[in-house]
Amino acid sequence: MAAPDASRIAPIRLFGPFRLSIFDRKLTVGSREIAIGSREFEILAALTETPQEVVSHKTLFDRVWPGLHTSESLLRVHVTGLRKILSAEDRTTYVLTVTGRGYRFAGAVETVEDDKPRWSSEPVLPAMPVRVIGRDAQIEELMEILFEHGFLTVAGPGGIGKTTVSLAIAHRVAGRFRDGVHFVDFTGHSEPNLVPSIVASATEGRPVAAHTAEQLAADLRSRNMLLILDSCEHLIEAIAQVAERLRASAPGVHILATSTEPLRAAGEWIYRLPPLGLPNKTPENEPEDMFTAPSVQLLIERAHASGNRVKFGMSDAAGLAEICQRVDGIPLAIEFAAARLELLGVEGVALQLKESLALLSTGRRTALPRHQTLSATLDWSYQLLHEEEQALLRALSIFRAPVTLEAVAAVAVDTAAVSPGLLDNLARLVAKSLLVVDGASAPLRYRLLETTRVYAFKQLMSCPDYATVAQRHARFLIGVFSKLGSPSGVEHDAVERQTAWTLMNDVRSALEWAFSEVGDQAVAVSLTKAAMPLWRHLMLSNASIDRLANVSADKRHDFQWALSDGGRSPARSSIGLYATLASRQLLAGEDAERLMAAWQNAFTITRDQTEDEREFWALWACWLQNYPAGEHLVALAYATRAHALVANSSYRLEAVCAEFFIAVSEFALGRFASVSRRLDRATQFDHLPMKPSVLISFQWNPFVAMRCYHADSQWHLANFDNALALVKVNFEIARGLNHPASLWCALAHGGCAIALRWGDIALAHTFSEALKEVSAHNPPWGAWGRCLHGWLTIRRGDVADGVSEMQQGLSELEPRAYGHRYPEFVGVLAEALSATGNEEEALETINHAINWAREYNALWHGAELLRIKGDIHFKQGNAEAANTDFAAALKIADEQGALAIRLRAATSLARMRVEQGNFAEARTLLEPMCTRFKGTSGAHDVRRAKAVLASTDPSAPPSAPTSL
Incomplete structure (x- = not known):
């Protein structure tokens, strides 16, 4: 070992009970070493060098984070941590804040020389981190x-x-x-x-x-x-x-x-070294599970170290998970985010990070990169790259999703061929930890961490090659999505659809560029046309379609020129494009003038093309415009015209679809017997080959949708068991199609509601779980699923929880877009509110449902809503109003031939008569109907009616109450 070095005798600083060894980087009290983080140690060392004097923020920044531009909030985090360490041993206040200037050490400090010489080989280590999480x-x-x-x-x-x-x-x-x-x-x-x-x-x-x-x-x-x-x-x-x-x-x-x-x-x-473990933020994951993720644990610890004394609860789990996922589990970024929690709260930080990673900077969102902390870190890596590597990194930043080597080549060098030079540069970016390879996928996919991507994209936007890269990116996407618009359309295998699905965020960003002042509108239209089949296949509600609608309104001539392939005959997909725009405007509640303008474009193109098929889909578009608006007689007229157009033509599939249009309008009008007959015929043609144009226009397999309405009409006609059998078969067929939208339709439009009405709770649970799975990435579908699951929860007896879930789901639904079930959902909610004793809210809710049904002519459910209102009135003690409601419900049910609703209304009225002591009238109401169902069905409504009928015999033992 080398000889002692006199110059290495180190100073010791003494204050209070503490002994601070600068050379050893140790803080002790007596013989006991105190755990202190490296940054807290540096702050303490700097302050004790000049006790009683103010040490500026800048001096501390240079000492603790040399070469980095950081924020005062992060400095406060570590000063708070230092105070906590010192106060745990001594209540004296040692570190004082000097507002606007820095910090001052308030205690007396004695400096002595260490009497133990240091051998030159003795190791000098920075202090051990106080706690290493997740490693x-x-x-x-x-x-x-x-x-x-x-x-x-x-x-x-x-x-x-x-x-x-x-x-x-x-x-x-x-x-x-x-x-x-x-x-x-x-x-x-x-x-x-x-x-x-x-x-x-x-x-x-x-x-x-x-x-x-x-x-x-x-x-x-x-x-x-x-x-x-x-x-x-x-x-x-x-x-x-x-x-x-x-x-x-x-x-x-x-x-x-x-x-x-x-x-x-x-x-x-x-x-x-991978990022810290992220929470598995899935619908199945419980909130408490998210707190076990190392990234979330670090976020919470650093938040508390900054002086934030808030106790994070289950309601914060999703927000904390969102923060950690947004910064890719990178500890430094998590530390910066934690420093903002005290100011913005969990939801505020999560929301800001969703918009921009600039939150993790010291200044404004518009601050220059050299003033942004994460940018300073990334600047270090970026400046070490060769020019070709920098260009490739910038090009890769255009992608929002992991991509294949083919995609990289298309955007980076504008060719499908992968050159050795490109492979070399990719390998170097991977080696330098700037590019991540997903080895589990086949083929291999490449992605940038989000923090790296945002940084590199800023570099790209400031470079002359931005427009070139953006256009290559858009044209690559056109090529990918055009495959889904080929004759086999959305019948492509699941792998190809999944590939397209992962690129949806890329489509949105490409359209943002294409529609910008520096973009290319012709490319925008081509990309929209190419992506439309999958948009509608997956029932996506895309802001990019709204952007397209805006362009078609503001720049009509340029847009129509692009749609017509530069002034030549209109492209075959144009009618579908305009129909999509009009549908989005319709569901967004656009005014009639804009809607008619969109439909007029469809008709203009149709007149230029004399084919019956084009005219058929234009009539379908007019039907679609009127149906959600409640103009069912007008919609029925358009559907009838469409059927007449193709009934005797070679368009057999279109003719069957026209039957369906008619049936849907008739269902809304309460013509259940006609609907049942019509769809019984139509579903016999489910062997016909499916056309991509039909699947795209309907968004789901039309025969799946037909069976939903057929089952619903059967249920209204009181053929309960037939209805249940139909939805079971429909579920199996839809599941075998490998088509998410069709499976969602089978469950949301038919299976769940019929199973719940019938009272098959086990089947309803199966359907609800399948609906939850298929809706995982589609918020409107998820809202519908929450309503149905809330209904299921109510039927299981957890009424309060079910009410809460239904209220959440209904708040997320757009009623006009999903009108078929909306009044039924609100009716179920009103009935459940009444069951929990919230009579006033129940009455207000049912009145809302009735008014909505009247405004949009939802005649099919009017009788049931009046029956529910009668039940609520009777519970409030208003028998006269209840009697009026029940009488109106029975009248409408009889007019519609809706025997199922008549059974419900008669049961409610009979139950009121029993409680009033009028057993004879109650028996008169129910005996004929219960005789009809003797031994033929175990449906919930039949069982409830029989229970009320049994109660009309005063000598009979009371029957068990039935659930909602």
Whole structure:
């Protein structure tokens, strides 16, 4: 061991009960060492150097975060942490805030010399992190690799936690090396030829000048130590040479390096440090499970360290998960986000991050990159890239989803061929931890971490090649989605549809560019046409379609020119495009003038094309416009015209579809017998080959939709068991189509409601779970599913929970877009509110449903809503009003031939008569109907009617009450 070095006798600072050793980087009270983080230690060291004097924010920034631009809020986090450490041992206030200037150490500090000389080989390590979260398994694995192979590089992007992990390892293994562990930080060094001297200075504990790699290896040949070489990326070649020489000549020297890329030195083992574990934010995951994710644990700990005393509860779980996912689980970014929680709260931070990662900056959202903390970190990596690598990174930032090598080539070099040069540059970006490879997918896919992508995209937008890259990106997407518009259409296999689905965010961003002032509207129209089949296949509600609607209104001539292929005959997809625009405007509640303008475009194109099929779909568009608006007689007239057009033509599938249009309008008008007959005929043609134009226009398989309405009409006609059998068959057929929208239709439009009405709770649960799964990525579908699941919860007896879930679902629904079930959902909610004793709210709710049904002529459900209102009135003690409601319900049910609703209304009226003591009238109401169902059905309504009938015999034992 080397001789003692007098210059290394270190000062000790004493204050209160504390002893601060600057050289050892230790804080002790008596013989006990106090845990203190490296940043808190640096702040304390800086403040105690000049006690009673103000230390500015800038001085502390330079001391704690050299070379980085950070925020005062982050500094406050660590000052708060320091105060907490000191106050745990001594109640004296040592650190004072000087508003607008900095901080001041208020205690008396005595400086003494350490009486113990330091051997120059004694290791100097930064303090052990107070707590390393979520890395235990990785640290253990890294220690095994290090001891087995002796040379390990921990690679990963900036802020991922490489230094933290390496320090944790250093402190754990310090006692296993005779000559200790030595930490070499290359952050502030830029001269490659000084690398051997820098390492020698660290190992000798004194400045060593003009050392070579050979001299260093000779000095350390007999040593047994661990070298931590931190932040190697900017001196990577020189450090690799030194590491190779040491491993060859000094076998007792183990090396642990950290870098954004491997050293690529002989004997090196590479470990890519992943982000912290993210919460599994799925519908099935319970909120408390999210708190076990390491990224969420770190976020909460750093928030508390900043002085935020809020106790995070289950309601915060989704927001905390969103924050961690948005920053990709990168610890540095999580730390910055935690500093904002006190100001903005969980929801505020999550919302801001959803809009922009600029929240994690020190200044305004418009601040320059050099003033943004994460940008400063990424600047370091970006500036180390060669020009070709920078260009490729910028091009990759245009993608929002993981992409294949084919996609990379199309955007980066505008060719399907993958050149060796492109592969080399990709490999270098992967090596430098700027590009992630998804090895689990086939083919391989590449993606940028979101923080990296946002940074690189800012670089792209400031470069002259932005327009070129953006146009290549849009044209690549046109090629991908055009395959789905080919003759086989959406019948492509599930893998191809999934590929297109993952690129939906790319379509949105490409349209944003294409419709901008610097974009290309012709490309925008082509991309919209290409993507439309999958939009409608998946029932997506896209803001990009709304953007398209705006362009068609504001720049009508340019837009029509583009649709007509540059003034030539209109493209075949144009009628569908205009129909899609009009449908979106309709569901968004656009005014009649804009709607008629959209439909007029469809008719204009139709007149130019004389084919019956074009005219048929234009009539369908007019039917679609009038049906949700409640103009059912007008819609019926259009449907009848459409049927007459193709009834005797070769368009057999279109003729069957026209029957369906008629049936839907008749259903809304309460003509259940006609609907049942019509759809019984129509569904016999389900063997006809499905046309892409039909599937795209309907959004789901029309025969699946037909069976839903057929089952519903059968139920209204009191053929309860037939209705249940139909939805069971329909579910199996839809599940086999491998078509999400058709499966959703089978469940939402038919299966769930029929099973719930029938009272088959097990089947309703099966349907509800399937609906939840297919709706996972579609908010409107999910809202519908919440309504149906709330209904199921009510039927199970958890009425209060079911009410809450239905209210949430209804608040998310657009009634005009989903009018078929809306009044039924509101009626179920009103009945449940009444069951919980909320009579006033129940009456208000049912009145809303009745008024809505009247406004939109939802005649099919009018009788049932009046029956529910009668039940509510009777519970309120208003028998006269209830009697009027029941009489009106019975009258409408009889006019419609809706025997199922007559059974319900008669049961409610009979139950009121029983409670009034009028048993004879109650029997007269129910006996004929119950006789009809004797032994033929176990449906809920039949069982309830029979229970009320049994109660008309005063001598009979009371029957068990039935559920809602």
